[in-house]
Amino acid sequence: MMLEVCASPKPGNVDRCHDYPDTRLEHFLASTLMVRPVLERAERRAAGIGTLIREAVQATSSHRGGNTHFGAFILLMPLVCGGDIPGAAREIGTTTVQDAIEFYRAFGMTEVRVCAEDELDVHDPAATEQIHARGMTLYDLMVxxxxxxxxxxxxxxxxxxxxRTADLLLASDDARSAIPAAFLNLLATEQDSFIVKKFGRAKAEQTRLMAAEVLRGQKSVESLDAWCIQEKVNPGSLADITIAAIYTALGEGWQWG
Structure with missing residues (x-):
C-alpha cells in the first residue's frame, strides 16, 4: 500500500506529488500503518475474511481522510489469508453468510460510492436480513x-x-518506474469502475483512451494527470488492483528499491 501511494506519476490519484483537498498522502500512509495488526491476523487466518475486512475498516477509520484503502482490503484479505492467488481462490470458496454480513457492515462504515439502482443497499439495515434469508456468502455478494x-x-x-499487473512488475528492469508503468497500462486498457460510478461510462472510456494515447507517445503523462485532477477523475479501483499486484509480485520475489 505504501509503494502504491508513493508511486508517481499515477494520473488522477493521490501520490507523492499531489493530494486531494480532503485526502492527502499522509492519510494513505497512516492507513497502511493502522491496518498492519489486521493484516497480521489475516496471515494467521485468525478470523473470516468478512470480519477481517470490517476490522481493517475500523482500524483505519480514525484518520480524517475518508476511504483510503477499502477496495485494497477486499483484495488483500483473501490474498494474505491464502498466501498467493491460488490460495486466495481457495479462501474465497470457503466464505460464509456471516462473512457477507460482516462485509456489509464494513461497507456501511465507509463513504464508498455505490450504484443508486443496487438492490442490496449497504446503507439499508434490511440488506443484511436479505443476505441471511437468501443464504448469500461473501463470494455470492462479489458475484x-x-x-x-x-x-x-x-x-x-x-x-x-x-x-497481469504482477507479471508486468516482475518483468520490469526498472523497479522504481515499474509501479507507475503498470498502473498506466491498466488505465489504458480498463475502464475504472470507480470512475464509472462517479461519472458514467463515457468519462471512464475517455480516461482510458487518453491513457492509451500516453502509452503510444501521443500525449504526456503529465497532461493526463493534470486533466484528471481538473476533472476530479481518480481511478481508485485500478489503484486497489495495483496494490494487490504489488503484494503478489513481492511474494514471488520481486525486488523493489
Whole structure:
C-alpha cells in the first residue's frame, strides 16, 4: 500500500506529488500503518475474511481522510489469508453468510460510492436480513457485484488483472518506474469502475483512451494527470488492483528499491 501511494506519476490519484483537498498522502500512509495488526491476523487466518475486512475498516477509520484503502482490503484479505492467488481462490470458496454480513457492515462504515439502482443497499439495515434469508456468502455478494465493480470481479475471475499487473512488475528492469508503468497500462486498457460510478461510462472510456494515447507517445503523462485532477477523475479501483499486484509480485520475489 505504501509503494502504491508513493508511486508517481499515477494520473488522477493521490501520490507523492499531489493530494486531494480532503485526502492527502499522509492519510494513505497512516492507513497502511493502522491496518498492519489486521493484516497480521489475516496471515494467521485468525478470523473470516468478512470480519477481517470490517476490522481493517475500523482500524483505519480514525484518520480524517475518508476511504483510503477499502477496495485494497477486499483484495488483500483473501490474498494474505491464502498466501498467493491460488490460495486466495481457495479462501474465497470457503466464505460464509456471516462473512457477507460482516462485509456489509464494513461497507456501511465507509463513504464508498455505490450504484443508486443496487438492490442490496449497504446503507439499508434490511440488506443484511436479505443476505441471511437468501443464504448469500461473501463470494455470492462479489458475484452479485462483479458486473459493475472491477474489485469484486477480481474475486470472481481468479484475480485476472492482479495477475497481469504482477507479471508486468516482475518483468520490469526498472523497479522504481515499474509501479507507475503498470498502473498506466491498466488505465489504458480498463475502464475504472470507480470512475464509472462517479461519472458514467463515457468519462471512464475517455480516461482510458487518453491513457492509451500516453502509452503510444501521443500525449504526456503529465497532461493526463493534470486533466484528471481538473476533472476530479481518480481511478481508485485500478489503484486497489495495483496494490494487490504489488503484494503478489513481492511474494514471488520481486525486488523493489
Amino acid at each position: 452479485y457485484s462483479a458486473e459493475k465493480d472491477m474489485v469484486a470481479r477480481e474475486w470472481v475471475n481468479g484475480f485476472t488483472l492482479t495477475r
